[in-house]
Amino acid sequence: MENATELKIIEAAKEVFQKKGYDGARMQEIADEAKINKAMLHYYFRTKERLFDAVLQQAIATIFPKIMSIAQEEISIEDKIRKFVHTYIDIIIANPALPNFIFNEMTQRPDKFRKYISHHISSNSKMFMEQYKREAAKGNLIEIEPEQFFISLVGSCIFPFIGKPLIKIIMKFDDKEFQNFIEARKEALSVLMINAVKKKK
Amino acid sequence: MENATELKIIEAAKEVFQKKGYDGARMQEIADEAKINKAMLHYYFRTKERLFDAVLQQAIATIFPKIMSIAQEEISIEDKIRKFVHTYIDIIIANPALPNFIFNEMTQRPDKFRKYISHHISSNSKMFMEQYKREAAKGNLIEIEPEQFFISLVGSCIFPFIGKPLIKIIMKFDDKEFQNFIEARKEALSVLMINAVKKKK
């Protein structure tokens, strides 16, 4: 399918676009990173925009299917919350530049984003909302709009990465301490969020 | 201090830089937005970078003091959480482009950010952490690292704005529904977060 040069280009483009964004990225820097000539970028991808599109599509395909699949598993809300938090944070640890990249480019180029994400939007998130409502009807969970809870859950997983520089300043964390904070967060956030929805007896 | 032209420039620059980011912004667009000549931008601010710095400084000064001041008020943790959520969401409603702008430029230019934010970092956030620990010692609150809770609180307030395009797609919200979602969120998130830290009897 794709030859070695094309792969090297995509890898380099991922690196540079995710770090600098579309506007800040330079074709020369991508070429240097890939250790090839700048003309090759245009030979394989014609324009900066097409190369960017390939990177954006791949970034979306990396992260969304993994997230979405959890919502449909047949486990309790509590287990789902814990599994979601652990999985989501692990994915971002493996791709720390992704959240900033995706959320920035999605705001900057919403049409492009909508186009590439459409394949990955399933009704799985709806299933989570329905499951929550059923459990709440039994009296086990507080009566909150599940959408409000879901957004809090996602935001709490992602925010530490988006806000990393600020958090390091405010909490006076060095890199090692920040890393420990994230590692501890998987379980701490699970406990917090499960407690958040549990009804007081 | 500042004359009318300088103010018009700053307002226009805020608009464009916050929407497009440093790299995506064009001096011509700022001039058009301010309805003045492009040369005037350089007359008043010399370079694009200096104009950007003025905007970034002002953005930081708009948002951080208001946030920080809540942490030191002498009210209960519950009241503090509720007040924090309401105040924070109201500030962002009034400045919806600010979170994306700040979090993106802070990642892109951490040194610049550190420089301008240093004036606004107080020990107030520490005070919140201490208050949490005292209350937890009494047995009223779950034993979580207060930093973990605090980051969840902030992330849950900010994330809906950073992730607006994605949320609209997944939840199938139109603009009006999104606005209602945010309005309802002030109270829903307060309740959720207070319940999150309350110990089950």
Place this chain on the structure above:
DNA sequence: GTCTATAGCCAGATAGAC
């Protein structure tokens, strides 16, 4: 202080040899 015109540079894209 405000404008027009333009200098000077830099980045994306292409031509053409090999």
Place this chain on the structure above:
DNA sequence: GTCTATCTGGCTATAGAC
């Protein structure tokens, strides 16, 4: 397919008239 050299347009910044 891969390279060097170059074109072209757009952007920041400045010169200079008023």
